[in-house]
Amino acid sequence: MQKFERLTAIAAPLPLINVDTDMIIPKQYLKTIKRTGLGVALFDEMRYDANGDEVPDFVLNRAPWRDAEILVAGANFGCGSSREHAPWALEDFGIRCIIAPSFADIFHNNCFKNGILPVVLPQAQVDALMQDAEQGGNARLTVDLEKQVVVGADGTEYPFEIDPFKKHCLMEGLDDIGLTLGRAAEIESFESRLAAERPWV
Amino acid sequence: MSPKTLYDKIWDAHLVHEDEDGTALLYIDRHLVHEVTSPQAFEGLRLAGRAVRAPERTIAVPDHNVPTSADRADRIDDEQSRIQVEALDRNAREFGVVYYPVSDVRQGIVHIIGPEQGWTLPGMTVVCGDSHTSTHGAFGALAHGIGTSEVEHVLATQTLITRKSKNMKVEVTGKLPPGVTAKDITLSIIGKTGTAGGTGHVIEYCGEAIRSLSMEGRMTLCNMAIEGGARAGLIAPDETTFDYVAGRPHAPKGAAWEAALAWWKTLHSDADAHWDKVVTLDASEIVPVVTWGTSPEDVVPITGAVPDPDSFADGKAESAKRALEYMGLAPGTPLSEIDIDTVFIGSCTNARIEDLRAAAEVVKGRKVKEGVRAMIVPGSGLVRAQAEEEGLADIFKEAGFDWRLAGCSMCLGMNPDQLSPGERCAATSNRNFEGRQGRGGRTHLMSPAMAAAAAVTGRLTDVRELT
Numbered sequence: 057m058q059k060f061e062r063l064t065a066i067a068a069p070l071p072l073i074n075v076d077t078d079m080i081i082p083k084q085y086l087k088t089i090k091r092t093g094l095g096v097a098l099f100d101e102m103r104y105d106a107n108g109d110e111v112p113d114f115v116l117n118r119a120p121w122r123d124a125e126i127l128v129a130g131a132n133f134g135c136g137s138s139r140e141h142a143p144w145a146l147e148d149f150g151i152r153c154i155i156a157p158s159f160a161d162i163f164h165n166n167c168f169k170n171g172i173l174p175v176v177l178p179q180a181q182v183d184a185l186m187q188d189a190e191q192g193g194n195a196r197l198t199v200d201l202e203k204q205v206v207v208g209a210d211g212t213e214y215p216f217e218i219d220p221f222k223k224h225c226l227m228e229g230l231d232d233i234g235l236t237l238g239r240a241a242e243i244e245s246f247e248s249r250l251a252a253e254r255p256w257v
Numbered sequence: 258m259s260p261k262t263l264y265d266k267i268w269d270a271h272l273v274h275e276d277e278d279g280t281a282l283l284y285i286d287r288h289l290v291h292e293v294t295s296p297q298a299f300e301g302l303r304l305a306g307r308a309v310r311a312p313e314r315t316i317a318v319p320d321h322n323v324p325t326s327a328d329r330a331d332r333i334d335d336e337q338s339r340i341q342v343e344a345l346d347r348n349a350r351e352f353g354v355v356y357y358p359v360s361d362v363r364q365g366i367v368h369i370i371g372p373e374q375g376w377t378l379p380g381m382t383v384v385c386g387d388s389h390t391s392t393h394g395a396f397g398a399l400a401h402g403i404g405t406s407e408v409e410h411v412l413a414t415q416t417l418i419t420r421k422s423k424n425m426k427v428e429v430t431g432k433l434p435p436g437v438t439a440k441d442i443t444l445s446i447i448g449k450t451g452t453a454g455g456t457g458h459v460i461e462y463c464g465e466a467i468r469s470l471s472m473e474g475r476m477t478l479c480n481m482a483i484e485g486g487a488r489a490g491l492i493a494p495d496e497t498t499f500d501y502v503a504g505r506p507h508a509p510k511g512a513a514w515e516a517a518l519a520w521w522k523t524l525h526s527d528a529d530a531h532w533d534k535v536v537t538l539d540a541s542e543i544v545p546v547v548t549w550g551t552s553p554e555d556v557v558p559i560t561g562a563v564p565d566p567d568s569f570a571d572g573k574a575e576s577a578k579r580a581l582e583y584m585g586l587a588p589g590t591p592l593s594e595i596d597i598d599t600v601f602i603g604s605c606t607n608a609r610i611e612d613l614r615a616a617a618e619v620v621k622g623r624k625v626k627e628g629v630r631a632m633i634v635p636g637s638g639l640v641r642a643q644a645e646e647e648g649l650a651d652i653f654k655e656a657g658f659d660w661r662l663a664g665c666s667m668c669l670g671m672n673p674d675q676l677s678p679g680e681r682c683a684a685t686s687n688r689n690f691e692g693r694q695g696r697g698g699r700t701h702l703m704s705p706a707m708a709a710a711a712a713v714t715g716r717l718t719d720v721r722e723l724t
Contacts, residue, residue, distance in 0.1 A: 087337035138402035169406035256509035
C-alpha cells in the first residue's frame with residue numbers, strides 16, 4: 057500500500073451530500089477481477105454523457121481540477137455499497153485525500169486500505185475549504201497526516217482527529233494481514249476456547 | 258458485572274485481542290462470499306501463498322451477475338459477468354470453501370441462503386463483502402459488510418481488525434396497522450433518522466411491533482440498517498428466531514441444540530444497559546410509504562405528494578432539486594398519480610417466501626396493467642420451489658408476471674435485468690440511487706404488497722385501496 061504522509065495539491069469541489077458508491081463507480085465496472093485501471097470510470101454517470109463523451113462542466117473534466125488529488129465534498133460521502141472499487145477508482149484517478157463533514161462507515165474503512173486519507177471536519181470548515189477548492193490552482197490545500205492538520209490557501213490550519221492505528225498504518229503503508237498473522241497464537245487460542253464453549257459454531 | 262447491550266455481549270464473545278487505543282481483533286464465525294467483491298481477495302491470497310484459514314466457515318455463492326432467465330445454467334452472455342462467475346467457481350474449489358454453484362437448487366442471493374441453510378445463527382459474527390450483510394442481524398448476529406481488502410484479511414486470518422461502534426436503540430412501540438409491513442417500518446425509520454442517522458452505531462431494534470414481526474420481516478428491517486448508515490442492525494433472538502432456525506441443514510441438533518439454545522437465551526440487552534442514542538417510533542403512526550427521490554431517506558406516505566425541494570434545509574435542497582430532475586417529477590404531484598413502467602419484486606430485502614405471499618395476495622384474481630413489465634425474482638432456488646408448491650407462481654404467471662430464477666436481478670443492474678433510461682420502476686429492493694437499476698432508471702422503493710398493487714393499477718398505489 058502507498059504511504060500517506062503529507063500532500064499539497066489542487067482540491068476539487070463536489071458540493072453534494074450523500075455521494076453514494078453507485079455515483080463514484082457504477083455497477084458495470086464492478087465486473088472486473090482486477091483492482092487497477094478503474095480511474096477512467098470514476099464518477100462515470102456525472103463525468104460522461106450517454107455517448108461516452110465528457111460532460112464539459114463536470115468538475116473533474118475541467119482544468120485545473122483534472123489534476124486534483126484532493127476532493128472536498130458534502131456529508132455522508134461514500135454511502136451505499138461496500139464496493140472497494142470506489143476507493144480503487146479514486147486512487148487510480150489520483151485522489152489521495154477526501155475532506156467531508158462525515159463519511160459512510162464501510163467506505164471510510166476501505167479508504168485506509170488503499171492509501172487514501174478521509175478527513176472529517178466540521179461543516180463550516182468544509183465550507184471554507186470548498187471555497188478554496190473552487191479557486192483551483194490558485195488555492196492549493198496541504199494535508200499533513202503526521203501533524204493531523206489541513207492547511208487552507210490562506211494559511212488557516214484545520215486540525216482533524218484520526219484513529220491512531222489507522223494513522224500509523226497509513227503513514228507506514230502497512231499490510232494488515234501481515235500484522236494480524238503476528239497474532240496467530242492468540243487466534244489459535246481463541247479457536248480452542250470457541251470449540252469448547254460454542255462447539256456448534 | 259456492568260449491564261450490557263446485546264451488541265456488547267456478542268462483541269465480548271468474539272474478542273481475540275484489543276489494543277489500548279481500542280483497535281480490536283474480532284473473530285468471524287461466518288464469512289459469506291460472492292463473485293463481485295472476492296476475486297481480488299482470492300488473488301491476493303494466491304500471490305502471497307496463503308490459504309483460507311477456516312474454509313468450513315466460508316460460504317460462497319454467485320448472485321450479483323447471474324442472469325435470472327431459464328437458460329442461464331448453459332450460458333452467461335456477458336463476457337465479464339461470465340469471467341467473474343467462473344473465477345468464483347475456480348476460487349471456491351481451489352480454496353475448498355463451502356460452495357453453491359449456479360446449477361445448485363440452493364443457489365440464491367447470499368443474504369437469503371445464509372439464513373435458509375442455517376449458516377446464520379444467533380450470537381454469531383457474520384461478514385460479507387456486501388453492505389446488505391446487515392440482514393443477518395435479524396437473528397441477533399453481529400453482521401455487516403466489509404470491503405475486498407477486509408475479505409482477504411478474513412479469508413487469511415478468520416478475524417477482522419475493527420473498533421467498537423456505539424450503541425443505538427430504535428424502539429417501535431405498539432401494533433402495526435393493517436397493510437403496513439416491515440418495509441414500511443424500515444423506510445419510515447430512515448425517513449426519520451436520515452441515511453447518516455446510524456453512522457458509527459450498531460442499532461438494536463426493539464419494541465412490540467418488532468417482536469411481532471416474522472423472521473422474514475425482521476430480515477427486511479435489518480437489511481436496510483445500512484441504508485440508515487448504521488454499522489449493523491440487531492434484533493434479540495426469541496422463540497420466533499429459534500423456531501425459524503430449528504431443523505435447518507446447518508443448525509445444531511440434539512445436545513448441541515440444547516447447549517446453543519441455553520446461550521442464545523442470554524442474548525438480549527440488560528434492562529439498564531447504556532444507549533448512546535435512542536429513537537422511538539409509534540407503530541400506529543406508520544403508514545405504507547414509497548420513496549420519491551434518489552436516496553432511501555426520501556420517504557413519503559403513499560397518500561402524500563412529491564415534496565418541494567425548497568422545504569428542505571441544510572444543503573439538502575440542492576440534492577432534492579437534482580433528485581427531482583433525475584426522477585422526472587414535479588413538486589406537489591400526488592404520489593398516486595405517478596405512472597410506472599416496471600415492477601420488480603425481488604432482492605435481498607424482499608424476496609423471501611413471505612414477501613411472495615404478500616404480493617400474491619394482492620395479485621390474486623387480478624391482472625398486471627397493460628404495458629407494465631412486471632417481474633418476480635425469488636431470493637433462492639428453494640424459495641422459488643416453495644412458491645411453486647404453494648401455488649403462488651401460478652397466481653403470478655396468470656396475472657402476467659414474469660416468473661424468474663433466483664439472483665440479485667434488477668436490484669443493481671449487474672446482470673441482464675436492468676431499467677432503460679427514463680424507465681420508472683416500483684421496486685422492493687433497497688436503493689434508489691441514480692443509475693442503480695440501470696443508467697437513467699427511476700426507482701421507487703416500497704413493500705412487496707405495494708409493488709404488487711402498482712403492477713395491477715400501473716401507478717403508485719395505496720395497497721389498502723385494493724384489500
